[in-house]
Amino acid sequence: MEITLLIKNANQVVTSRGASEKPLSGTGQKALTVIEDGAVAVCGETIALVGSTAEVLDKIQVDDSTKVLDASGKVVLPGLVDPHTHVVFGGSREHELALKLQGVPYLEILARGGGILSSVEATRAASKEELIAGGIKSCQQMLAQGTTTAEAKSGYGLTTKAEIKTLEAIKAVDRAQPVDLIPTFLGAHAVPKEYKENPDGYLDVVIKDMLPQVVEKNLARYCDVFCEEGIFSVEQSRRVLMAARNLGLGLKMHADEISPLGGSELAAELGAVSADHLLVISDQGIENMAAAGVIGVILPGTTFYLCEDHYAPARKMIEAGVPVALATDFNPGSSPNNNLQLIVNIACLYLRMTPPEVINAITINAAHAIGRSEQVGSLEEGKMADLALFAAPNYDYLAYRYGTNLISTVIKKGKIVVEV
Numbered sequence: 001m002e003i004t005l006l007i008k009n010a011n012q013v014v015t016s017r018g019a020s021e022k023p024l025s026g027t028g029q030k031a032l033t034v035i036e037d038g039a040v041a042v043c044g045e046t047i048a049l050v051g052s053t054a055e056v057l058d059k060i061q062v063d064d065s066t067k068v069l070d071a072s073g074k075v076v077l078p079g080l081v082d083p084h085t086h087v088v089f090g091g092s093r094e095h096e097l098a099l100k101l102q103g104v105p106y107l108e109i110l111a112r113g114g115g116i117l118s119s120v121e122a123t124r125a126a127s128k129e130e131l132i133a134g135g136i137k138s139c140q141q142m143l144a145q146g147t148t149t150a151e152a153k154s155g156y157g158l159t160t161k162a163e164i165k166t167l168e169a170i171k172a173v174d175r176a177q178p179v180d181l182i183p184t185f186l187g188a189h190a191v192p193k194e195y196k197e198n199p200d201g202y203l204d205v206v207i208k209d210m211l212p213q214v215v216e217k218n219l220a221r222y223c224d225v226f227c228e229e230g231i232f233s234v235e236q237s238r239r240v241l242m243a244a245r246n247l248g249l250g251l252k253m254h255a256d257e258i259s260p261l262g263g264s265e266l267a268a269e270l271g272a273v274s275a276d277h278l279l280v281i282s283d284q285g286i287e288n289m290a291a292a293g294v295i296g297v298i299l300p301g302t303t304f305y306l307c308e309d310h311y312a313p314a315r316k317m318i319e320a321g322v323p324v325a326l327a328t329d330f331n332p333g334s335s336p337n338n339n340l341q342l343i344v345n346i347a348c349l350y351l352r353m354t355p356p357e358v359i360n361a362i363t364i365n366a367a368h369a370i371g372r373s374e375q376v377g378s379l380e381e382g383k384m385a386d387l388a389l390f391a392a393p394n395y396d397y398l399a400y401r402y403g404t405n406l407i408s409t410v411i412k413k414g415k416i417v418v419e420v
């Protein structure tokens with residue numbers, strides 16, 4: 001086997017070996033394999049060998065064509081996986097910050113035509129090329145911060161034409177740069193103003209017009225719905241998700257963010273891969289998600305940015321056996337951040353998750369949450385060679401420092417794509 005790339009002498013190679021089949025939960029959420037003075041050998045696009053530097057050097061042949069990286073003083077993690085983003089959108093919403101500082105609640109900003117609806121206007125007005133250019137720029141930022149795979153939702157179009165345009169833009173962004181994007185159709189993200197008095201009429205369009213076209217054009221792997229008071233009820237969400245499931249899409253939900261409507265219970269009932277947000281999840285919801293194996297994708301950056309004092313009950317969820325993943329929720333309104341390193345800090349400080357739990361939540365469990373656990377999320381022989389090297393003496397350091405990008409090198413499919 002020809003070794004094309006060798007990373008050696010790393011202070012730590014940190015990975016969750018053996019977790020590709022099932023997400024980590026309960027006490028398993030913190031299970032890490034940490035190899036001191038570690039090495040990773042890469043053959044083409046895949047990982048050939050992971051072990052201590054001595055072991056790996058003993059087993060492989062290095063020749064002139066092998067690129068060798070000395071990772072002394074660095075920590076090597078699997079390339080980070082961001083399992084909940086709205087990375088393709090038009091416009092930006094910095095003007096809403098002033099309203100927020102005056103204490104205007106999000107649902108009121110939405111009722112005034114701001115919030116999601118102003119991003120909808122901007123996304124409808126944007127050309128596909130403009131959406132693609134914005135998406136590429138954001139993905140480059142993500143890559144530079146260690147993210148090598150991400151989920152990407154539509155949901156700022158809210159017409160068949162604009163939703164298809166967004167999903168086609170996501171596909172083009174995926175092809176144009178190294179970050180792999182897993183597309184999710186989120187036509188039921190908000191009720192567009194044309195259907196303000198008739199949300200069920202809008203859902204008819206989502207179900208009868210958008211979904212079949214999205215599936216026929218093969219533009220999405222998952223379908224998501226924003227189940228929330230004033231947006232879509234549990235019954236309405238069920239309608240959309242069942243239609244999507246019948247067409248072969250996997251299911252995701254924005255659930256129990258502001259009001260505990262029972263979205264997490266619905267996610268468990270329908271066998272969704274994940275339920276996301278979960279700030280006000282009920283005990284029953286936690287129990288049902290644990291029993292059904294639904295991954296709880298927590299988005300603490302959004303809670304932080306909305307200045308809320310109540311975070312998702314991550315400890316309770318982990319203790320009850322819900323596998324937890326973390327994401328940025330990168331979007332133009334409630335979370336204009338695409339850096340998972342900041343999520344590491346917020347999750348430790350405000351969700352009270354430990355660094356090993358957090359690392360699994362942004363690598364292997366995040367990969368499970370988007371159906372990519374066989375390919376990415378851990379450093380194991382045969383998996384895709386996606387790696388993030390941090391200028392840090394150990395993995396605790398990633399949770400300790402904040403606000404500085406600690407990335408030194410990012411490798412995607414065996415190629416160095418970022419070098420600081």
Ligand SMILES: [Zn+2]
Nearest residue numbers: 084086254329
């Ligand atoms: Zn979201």
